[in-house]
Amino acid sequence: MLIGGILVITRRNPVHSALALIVTLLAQASIYLMLYAPFVAGVQIILYAGGIMVLFLFVIMLVSIERSMKERQFNSQWVVGTIAATALGGLFIAVYAKGKNIFPTHALSTVENNNTQRVATMLYGQYMFAFEIASLLLLVAIIGAVVMAKKRI
Amino acid sequence: MESVLHITTLHYLVLGAALFLLGVIGVLTRRNVVIVLMSIELILNAVNLNLVAFSRMWGGLHGQVFAIFVITDAAAEAAVGLGILIAFFRNKETVNIDEVNLLKW
Numbered sequence: 001m002l003i004g005g006i007l008v009i010t011r012r013n014p015v016h017s018a019l020a021l022i023v024t025l026l027a028q029a030s031i032y033l034m035l036y037a038p039f040v041a042g043v044q045i046i047l048y049a050g051g052i053m054v055l056f057l058f059v060i061m062l063v064s065i066e067r068s069m070k071e072r073q074f075n076s077q078w079v080v081g082t083i084a085a086t087a088l089g090g091l092f093i094a095v096y097a098k099g100k101n102i103f104p105t106h107a108l109s110t111v112e113n114n115n116t117q118r119v120a121t122m123l124y125g126q127y128m129f130a131f132e133i134a135s136l137l138l139l140v141a142i143i144g145a146v147v148m149a150k151k152r153i
Numbered sequence: 154m155e156s157v158l159h160i161t162t163l164h165y166l167v168l169g170a171a172l173f174l175l176g177v178i179g180v181l182t183r184r185n186v187v188i189v190l191m192s193i194e195l196i197l198n199a200v201n202l203n204l205v206a207f208s209r210m211w212g213g214l215h216g217q218v219f220a221i222f223v224i225t226d227a228a229a230e231a232a233v234g235l236g237i238l239i240a241f242f243r244n245k246e247t248v249n250i251d252e253v254n255l256l257k258w
Contacts, residue, residue, distance in 0.1 A: 014187045021191050024172075035165070035209045040201075040217050040224075047224055052194065052231045059235045060187055063242045081181030088177055092170045100163055115214070122218050134225045141229035147235055148236030151243070 014060045017054060025049045039116040165206035173199035186241070186248045190234050197227045 025048045032041035123131055172195055179192030201220045208216025242248055 010196035014185060017188050021194065024195070025198065029166075030203060031165070031202065032205055035205050037205050037209070037220075040205060040220050043212065043221055043224055044201075045192055046199075047228060048194075051230055055231055056187065056191065059238060062239060063187070063248050078182040082178065085174060085178045085181055089174050095210050096170075097169065101230075104233055114225070115217075118214055119217055119221070122214055127218055131221060134222055137229050138225065141232045145232040148233065149239045 015057070018060060021055050021056075022049050025053070036115065039119050055146050162206050162210040166203060167197060169199045169202040169206070172196075172202065184249050186238050186250050189250055190231065190238070193234075194227060194231065197223060197230075 020081040025044060029041040032038075032044060043103070176192045176199060179195065180189055183189055197244065201223050204216040204220045205225065206216075208214060208220075221225035238248065241253065245252060
């Protein structure tokens with residue numbers, strides 16, 4: 001999974017990046033299965049590896065990649081960016097060193113069954129309002145994407 | 154030996170942090186807008202991994218429900234971002250992010 005992530009940010013051809021991202025997403029779906037979250041794993045495969053990646057590949061096809069592959073791949077602030085990312089990594093390591101003892105080290109809790117049913121009950125019960133807001137957000141995103149990609153408004 | 158092989162919440166969190174870091178490096182250093190958007194997807198996936206791991210740790214399902222909402226937001230963000238990218242490519246004939254400098258002083 002991490003190898004896939006590294007490949008995403010280092011490849012020169014965006015199509016190779018997209019394929020590496022698919023590998024990463026599938027690996028993450030398997031990690032969701034390890035965490036006993038089968039519904040989220042299914043949503044991850046269908047939505048991410050299916051939907052979003054097809055969208056990415058279509059856009060890569062629409063914008064021409066031949067010219068941008070010959071150019072410089074990293075922007076001019078890459079030194080500053082790398083330093084900032086290293087600082088963030090140092091922060092993560094510091095947090096790890098300080099706080100690794102507050103997590104329980106014993107094995108995680110046991111398997112619960114009918115995961116999908118319980119997720120759905122929670123989604124349509126307790127989180128009903130958030131669910132409606134999410135549908136509204138998707139509507140806004142559809143309209144926004146269509147307007148943005150139109151030739152002439 | 155047995156305790157070494159146990160996979161605890163901490164392992165998932167370290168994996169999530171590493172993935173988040175990769176995404177941040179990608180956003181900060183790459184020049185192609187498509188790859189910057191993919192790095193943003195990596196960051197959102199790292200957050201999702203943390204949410205599901207914590208949901209497992211506490212034994213509830215709130216984290217998984219929240220992860221589904223994050224996936225919804227990622228889909229919306231990808232659609233709008235790629236729409237903007239197509240509009241930008243039509244105007245400027247490039248996908249390099251450092252040519253988006255109209256607002257620069």
